[in-house]
Amino acid sequence: MHTVLIVEDNVWLSESYTRIVQAAGYRVIATAAADKAIDLIDDEAPDVILLDMLLPKTTAMALLHELQSHSDLARIPVILVTSVAYSLQLKDLANYGVRKILDKETVALDDMVEAIKEVFDENTPH
Amino acid sequence: MVSRHEQAVGGSESFLENGFDSIVVAAHELKTPLAVMRQLSLELERSPEGADTQRLGRQIRLTAERSLRLTRDLTQASRFQSELFPLEPLNSRLVLSSVVQEIAPLYDAHGRRLVLRMPRRLPNIVSHSDLLRRILLNFADNALHYADEKGLVVIEGIVMRGHDKVRLGVLDGGPHVATKRVQRSRIHTDYGRPEGSELGLKVAESFAHAIGGTTGLMHKKKGSFYYIDVPISTQLSLI
Numbered sequence: 030m031h032t033v034l035i036v037e038d039n040v041w042l043s044e045s046y047t048r049i050v051q052a053a054g055y056r057v058i059a060t061a062a063a064d065k066a067i068d069l070i071d072d073e074a075p076d077v078i079l080l081d082m083l084l085p086k087t088t089a090m091a092l093l094h095e096l097q098s099h100s101d102l103a104r105i106p107v108i109l110v111t112s113v114a115y116s117l118q119l120k121d122l123a124n125y126g127v128r129k130i131l132d133k134e135t136v137a138l139d140d141m142v143e144a145i146k147e148v149f150d151e152n153t154p155h
Numbered sequence: 156m157v158s159r160h161e162q163a164v165g166g167s168e169s170f171l172e173n174g175f176d177s178i179v180v181a182a183h184e185l186k187t188p189l190a191v192m193r194q195l196s197l198e199l200e201r202s203p204e205g206a207d208t209q210r211l212g213r214q215i216r217l218t219a220e221r222s223l224r225l226t227r228d229l230t231q232a233s234r235f236q237s238e239l240f241p242l243e244p245l246n247s248r249l250v251l252s253s254v255v256q257e258i259a260p261l262y263d264a265h266g267r268r269l270v271l272r273m274p275r276r277l278p279n280i281v282s283h284s285d286l287l288r289r290i291l292l293n294f295a296d297n298a299l300h301y302a303d304e305k306g307l308v309v310i311e312g313i314v315m316r317g318h319d320k321v322r323l324g325v326l327d328g329g330p331h332v333a334t335k336r337v338q339r340s341r342i343h344t345d346y347g348r349p350e351g352s353e354l355g356l357k358v359a360e361s362f363a364h365a366i367g368g369t370t371g372l373m374h375k376k377k378g379s380f381y382y383i384d385v386p387i388s389t390q391l392s393l394i
Contacts, residue, residue, distance in 0.1 A: 039187060045194050112186045115227070133190040134223045138197050 033145060034075035035059040036066045036092070037110070038084050042133075046079060046110070046141065053142040063087035067095060070102060077148055079141070082111035093125040106148045110136065178354075182229035189226065193219035217261045221296060228289055228358045240283045240366050244388040247280045247321055248273060251312050254291045262295075267302045269295060273312035279388040280321050283366040287385065290370070291323060293359035294381040298327035301378065315384065324382025326375065356381070 033050050037043040038061040047057045058073050060066050064087040069075070082089045089109075096102045106128045109117065114132035122130070128151065129144045192215060199212025255271045262269045291310065298308045309326040363370040363383050373380040 039191055041191050042194055045198060048198065112190055115231070134186070134193070134220070134227065138201060 030054070030056045031076040031149065032056045032058060032073060034066065034069055034073065034078045036063060036078060036084070037061065037081045049138055049141055050145065053145070055145065063089060063092040066092055070096070070105070075105065077145055078105055078107045079110050080107050082109055082113055082117070093127070096126055097124070106152060108144050108148060110141070176233070179229055179233040182226040185222065185226050189219045189223050193223065214264055217264050221261060224289070224292060224296070225355055225358070228293065228355070228362070232358055232361045240286060242281050242283055242366060245280050245282055245284055245287070247277045247312055247323065250284065250287060251291070251310055251323060254288055254295060255310055258292055258295045262299065262308070265299060267299065267306050267308060270307050270309050272309050274314065277312045278314060278321060280385045281388045282368065282385045286362045286366050287368070287383070290359040290362050290368070290383050291325065293355040294325035297355050297381065298325045301327040318387065320384045320386050322382050322384050324380050326378060326380045328378040
């Protein structure tokens with residue numbers, strides 16, 4: 030079973046994402062902080078990360094930098110789920126492992142699961 | 156020629172200058188709670204608990220999305236001084252259709268209908284797609300509670316005399332400020348509903364200013380027509 034790490038500081042949003050992703054058949058681990066995410070990534074080796082962009086203390090960009098500094102972690106695909114999607118360009122973040130950007134203000138329930146599936150499909154050798 | 160009941164709108168800079176920073180901060184602060192409301196309402200809509208729960212979920216989501224549109228517009232308006240908005244040829248029919256498509260569910264939930272009315276041949280225009288859509292969405296949002304006796308609000312595209320511009324707007328059956336009041340002061344502080352804050356209309360006005368469009372209000376026999384005039388594109392082959 031694939032494991033999805035959710036990094037989201039709003040507890041209710043995190044719980045909602047967890048329900049949706051679990052219902053689609055994935056194992057979910059979640060944290061509200063980027064520094065805790067690093068520990069979870071080391072311990073649990075998630076297959077994909079759903080990452081909020083605006084996190085307190087250690088930022089999402091710091092987490093993305095940290096992932097890229099380790100060759101094994103750099104391969105983990107990241108899906109940003111953010112309320113600042115309008116100011117982000119996927120091409121600018123592709124080098125940080127970001128594969129998709131979902132806008133919190135418009136995303137539909139199925140979009141998140143679809144994005145995860147698409148990322149897995151892209152990673153699966155044909 | 157501008158008629159007695161027609162008033163162009165201009166001078167949005169003062170809206171951006173007068174206490175706008177605090178409004179933008181508030182808008183930023185509201186984004187997350189509104190996104191949470193929206194997310195949880197999406198789950199309610201899919202709930203197996205029954206039609207009533209799903210209907211409540213839909214109403215909460217539509218309300219949250221309406222508020223999110225305004226917070227997004229406000230935060231973007233705050234960045235106008237440092238941004239450029241490239242204009243491009245646009246299919247005016249598609250712009251109007253996409254606006255109707257986006258806001259129709261909100262109208263439906265309120266028991267109203269947004270009807271699209273335009274000539275078969277509405278010329279292409281030169282504008283900024285996103286901002287133009289958001290101007291029209293603000294007009295449609297403002298008109299939501301002012302449908303005519305049949306429950307209709309009309310979104311309309313008109314070729315203007317001289318054929319050098321297209322007027323895109325929203326016609327509703329609602330009340331409007333008195334012409335005398337419009338003439339007395341800056342139009343952008345007064346051209347909304349007597350009982351409303353007109354914040355969305357002010358945002359629409361500042362968007363129009365950013366893309367070189369002209370917004371205005373026409374008082375018609377049955378209601379109000381909020382519009383933006385945009386130039387016709389001569390680069391038809393690029394569409």
